[in-house]
Amino acid sequence: QGQVGYMPQEQEHRMSQPVRIQTQDVKLQQLHGLLDFALKQKAEEDVQTSRQLKAMNEVIVIKDEANKALRGNLAELEERLSECRMELEYYQEQWKSETAEKAILKKEAEDLRKRDDERRKEIEALKNQLAAANNKVNCARNDALDHLHANNELEAKFEELSLLYIALQNKYNYFLESLADYMGRTRTKNLKQNSLHEWQLFKERNDF
Structure with missing residues (x-):
């Protein structure tokens, strides 16, 4: 009677094993799909990261070129500023040396203005x-x-x-x-x- 009671349980266990295998296979397929999706997303993120790094490198190159050009322009502006200062000093000296002549020219201009007013009245x-x-x-x-x-x-x-x-x-x-x-x-x-x-x-x- 004991053997008779054991055999149905063993048979039931043997019959449920394929179901468990099938269930595990489905789960493995789902895990494989999730893994493929994760790998695909990771690859896309890597591509996006690569693009961002490339764009960042291009921005850095442009920034370096702009800084280089800016330094060149700054040097040129400093040189021009130095020339302007020299010209300003020269014209200041000229102005100081020509004060008397300017006074004469101013008087002549005033005389011309008066004569012009007289001509206008005439x-x-x-x-x-x-x-x-x-x-x-x-x-x-x-x-x-x-x-x-x-x-x-x-x-x-x-x-x-x-x-x-x-x-x-x-x-x-x-x-x-x-x-x-x-x-x-x-x-x-x-x-x-x-x-x-x-x-x-x-x-x-x-x-x-």
């Missing part, structure tokens, strides 16, 4: 005179135009009167001719006595 006076002269010329021109207009009117009136005079002269000549003809045709005494009345009628007919 020019302004000439401009005023020119404006007054132009005003007079404009007034004279306007007067001349008025006289010319009046003269043209007088000439037109004279021409009109001349034409009227010629017309009257022609009418007077016609009157004399008519009167001579009339007197030649009226020689009797009665007609001579009535000549005044005839003369009035004649003037009315001829619009004298």
